[in-house]
Amino acid sequence: MSQDNRARLKQWLASGQIRLQPLSYPQRELWEATPLPAGNVSNNICALIQVRGLLTPPGSEAALQKVVDRQEVLRLSILPGKEQPMQMIRRSAAPALRFHELSSAQGQPEAIEELAREIASQPFEMVQGPLYRAEVFRRSADEHVLVLVIHHAIADGWTLGVFVQDLFASYMQGVRGNHNALPPVPLTYSQWGAAERAFWQPAVLAPRLEFWQTHLAGAPRLWNTAVTGTLQRCVTQVSAELGRAVRELARCNGATLFSTLLTAFQITLSKWTGADDIVVGTPVANRNTQAARETMGYCSGIVPLRGQIDRTRSFADSLRTVHQTTVESFAHAIPFAELVRALGVATPDGHNPLFEVRFALQNHPIPDVAVPGLSLQLRMRSTGTARFNLACEINEEGDAMEVAWLFQPNQFTLTDIQQVGRMYLDVLAGVCHSPEILTAALMTTLR
Known part of the structure; x- marks a missing residue:
């Protein structure tokens, strides 16, 4: 780590902007056993979420912000170390979301698949984070595709179902004029990891x-x-x-x-x-x-x-x-x-x-969720x-x-x-x- 980054890290820790936690068992196994060089994208999970209904950039960004606030892994990055890498969890973070308008040719399924492959082929900055990216492609006024790429260090198949459910609940809150935060999760990921470490004694x-x-x-x-x-x-x-x-x-x-x-x-x-x-x-x-x-x-x-x-x-x-x-x-x-x-x-x-x-x-549950006027359907592309x-x-x-x-x-x-x-x-x-x-x-x- 550079001297500038070390100084910045000390400042963040002192101000309470971030906190450090040990890697969970699955994260440690991924870190230790993955026989791949840094920057390789093969641990990227990619999913396509088909969205039918009116979707606006401000509403989407506000909905994702609530999910980021609720789920700490979306504010998590990895601080490397020779012996003990750590999870670096930010107190707050902006949503990593981009919106794109597509022409009729670009909106064809094959073209969407190619766009998803391009997005998934970009490596994450493991220290800087975030370790996910979400990009919305508007095919028509009421038809969109959300491409979610998320690093395996913060996600598994089950995670995707939770993401869809939280995003749907958050967006519907906004549609109904409810701007309150989502309820906190009963167990954060770092708490889950701590419980696992406490359980697996000799x-x-x-x-x-x-x-x-x-x-x-x-x-x-x-x-x-x-x-x-x-x-x-x-x-x-x-x-x-x-x-x-x-x-x-x-x-x-x-x-x-x-x-x-x-x-x-x-x-x-x-x-x-x-x-x-x-x-x-x-x-x-x-x-x-x-x-x-x-x-x-x-x-x-x-x-x-x-x-x-x-x-x-x-x-x-x-x-x-x-x-x-x-x-x-x-x-x-x-x-x-x-x-x-x-x-x-x-x-x-x-x-x-x-x-x-x-x-x-x-x-694992990958739900299709729907109410009149809005539906989300998730399909895996890379695990x-x-x-x-x-x-x-x-x-x-x-x-x-x-x-x-x-x-x-x-x-x-x-x-x-x-x-x-x-x-x-x-x-x-x-x-x-x-x-x-x-x-x-x-x-x-x-x-």
Whole structure:
């Protein structure tokens, strides 16, 4: 840090304009484990919010200001340090909002997507902040798109739903002539982080670490290709008919939808890679109280799930095992940074410590909110999962599902990912038709 910035920091601290807090567990893990250089944008989360109704620049700015006042992560930046980076929380901050008028050509969906990519490709100033930007594009008098780009250090998938709800409530207050502040959150992000640090004492960690030391012993790596930080996206669709069949398969076998989708994914990955011992990481919300559910911030953790594929067993039998293993793994979840530290895993630069693949069923609330005259509809575009070679993220859309594949283009081609996407759909269709099919027989049908 420059001498000028040091002097400015001392002045801010003395005046009470900012306060310093330790990084939360998820922030620390991101800071320590992200194998990416400063200024890389692959930890940027990008979402598009479709807004229908009359939206004015003054009203939008006033609404966002109330959300900034309520949610401290929108006033947060990161003060680096060799040993102990800190959260730097400002007492107040102006909203980072810009308004743009679009021509009819610029307002086409493809053009909006390109604008969103450009906005998401700009790095954040981690010390100066803010660690988000919001840009509104007016397509017509009553149709707008809000592009929200927010750094993973202050956000997870759940955060986006909270943002939409708060912004909607704030804007509607203004429409009704209510200029009061939003009610304070019952638990700020820094308070959530402090509670986590207080809970995870050695006596709590020890028995859980014992489970992981046994469960992950001898687990192989799937690939040795370093992460570049640049992800590409490919989407496949699970039809409503197949989606209903998968849910019925889960119900009949006493399993969850997640476990059923995961079992099929492990079989797909085994066929595709030739590996029979696979570890994937899956996110957990870490919001176990209503108070935590109302705050924006990076709260989610990640849990390793190990699957050992036995080709002599039926899918239904494998599903029961995967379901039981998943329940046990979630029950022993601990902060990922603590797990990596305790296991003493040697991690080469550009590699994730324990696994190369992320698998997620996105079940956090991303609400579509509406009243007569105004509606907001949020859609994810990038989830800040750059630390993996491959990610499979499934979003439920009624009975159907969207399967988003995020991949490292230095390792996989689009054709590769389209192939694995088709293979996954074939596995799901095959096991719904014949749950007792042996895994070996199922694999022979895949191309």
